[in-house]
Amino acid sequence: MKIAVFAGDGIGPEVTHEAVRVLQALDLPGLELVEGDVGGAAWRKHGHPLPEATLEIARAADAILFGAVGDFECDHLERHLRPEQAILGLRKALGLFANLRPARVFPGLEDHSALRPEVAGAIDLLIVRELNGDVYFGEKGIRTLDNGERQGWDMMAYAESEVRRIAHVGFKAARGRKGRLCSVDKANVLETSQVWRDVMIEVAAEYPDVELSHMYVDNAAMQLVKSPGQFDVVVTGNLFGDILSDQASMCVGSIGLLASASMAEGTKGLYEPIHGSAPDIAGQGKANPMATILSAAMLLRHSFGREAEAARIEAAVAAALADGVFGGDLGGTYGTTAIGDAVLGRL
């Protein structure tokens, strides 16, 4: 059980520390933790947000626990040196093509959402976002047109095989849940989406037990506000998934509690809280580590098949929340270590 721990910037180290304590408390056989530098922290030390040494650790690991990256002092750097390149680089280098973002309201926390409690309380969805293609990784650049002006351009594209592999992830996930998969695209405008939709329909034939539907991305953004409870599994491309998964998270209300997994073919995955590096509260022991602790649970489940331990962690977090162990993000007074202790005490 070789786990790379990349704490990153801002509150990353604090929250990762608590998740590591939880992992260590489980007495997992052969647990080996290897730390590596990423993001602004890595750039300060090594001049690059994703140094070769870090990549090596990532390649050698079975799974990666990731904190957060993002650092205001790097804002002036050229794009390839900015902290977020660490996460984009890891996704591509390790073939982490499937981002899984469950969004669900913990019982009793319905009133932390900007949505009405009855709307928020009904949320129980999983967004499956493709993470290795689309306009993120196509050719791009800035060219000078004949008339002398600059034009920025980015190629959006999906090939059938790229859509097919994420489709299977979506259908399998739906099969393990309520059996409904909603594919989100913009097929009325984009050829990329036309291929996407064609392949979704083709793959659906292999999953007669799953009900496939299609929705345009603009409508999906509306429906996620109007009645997010209607969704089971949503599968979509990299760009639409970036937008919709963040929207869905905010619908839940407590983004300090949401975890994510980014999976490669097989069981290798990177696990991270969906929140950012929150530089404003970094180093103050105020950050809520629950999302990172829940990411560690996803890690045990998806990379090591340790469902029992994953469920134990999730139950411990739920119990702490039920007992009113709230971080500042939920209007409570518990600090990072206190929340870690509270979860550990309930394991």
Place this chain on the structure above:
Amino acid sequence: MKIAVFAGDGIGPEVTHEAVRVLQALDLPGLELVEGDVGGAAWRKHGHPLPEATLEIARAADAILFGAVGDFECDHLERHLRPEQAILGLRKALGLFANLRPARVFPGLEDHSALRPEVAGAIDLLIVRELNGDVYFGEKGIRTLDNGERQGWDMMAYAESEVRRIAHVGFKAARGRKGRLCSVDKANVLETSQVWRDVMIEVAAEYPDVELSHMYVDNAAMQLVKSPGQFDVVVTGNLFGDILSDQASMCVGSIGLLASASMAEGTKGLYEPIHGSAPDIAGQGKANPMATILSAAMLLRHSFGREAEAARIEAAVAAALADGVFGGDLGGTYGTTAIGDAVLGRL
């Protein structure tokens, strides 16, 4: 005052009829209305969703009042024959590059939103969406790769001049409101966004009275849920604007009340409700025409500078709502004609 009236499909004709009655009741000097076929209705009659004759009427008009397009029976057609091509075609042919989508909750209707009333009630924003460029109108296609698989591709791009003209629309709109402009992009990933952001910063120098901020599109989708009241004017590209403007509309709750304008350089514009053709209730006299009536108000304001008449229409609609004149979309019993009558009676 030459106004083209394109009623379109589904409930389009019904709601447009009421808006026309309102326009006629104002005794506008030289008012001339010319009807044209668009969408599925045009395809049935002429084999094309945007026949040349319709385009001619649009070109000759000072402004266009548009109902809605969309027709299930056209779903099997090739993309260039589908109803939505009428609206895309008009945008491009007439150079309608600036989409203005105000989103505001009518007093007393705060509880029609899925957002908490205090969150929804604070919404008073304007989305300025670029409408002639981006991945919508770039080169696109489906090609066969060397390995034999199909790949869909769409070119996303913005040139400086395209960004500059929409930037001016955004800054001017902000100047006429609360003086805050939020530019939404994905500059951490897209070169298109980098040029977008560069130009926004450049143009900002001409508007020292407007406060410019930047936000990534994923964060914008979150903030529109968390606290939409924080926004004044949002300016963004065609694709992000498609998603965010629909999201913002749904935050308001009553999409049967929201109007939009799509402006060319100068005063020519196309005005339409943001709702669709709602084929399920078409022809039953159930549709709420208020959004189309409010679109007619925008038409008078933006294409003819008739602020007084625009304000009269808006006040009449607000008065009708205050008196409980609710369509089915708001849980009321008023039908299309009854709502038209109610607004006319309060003009």
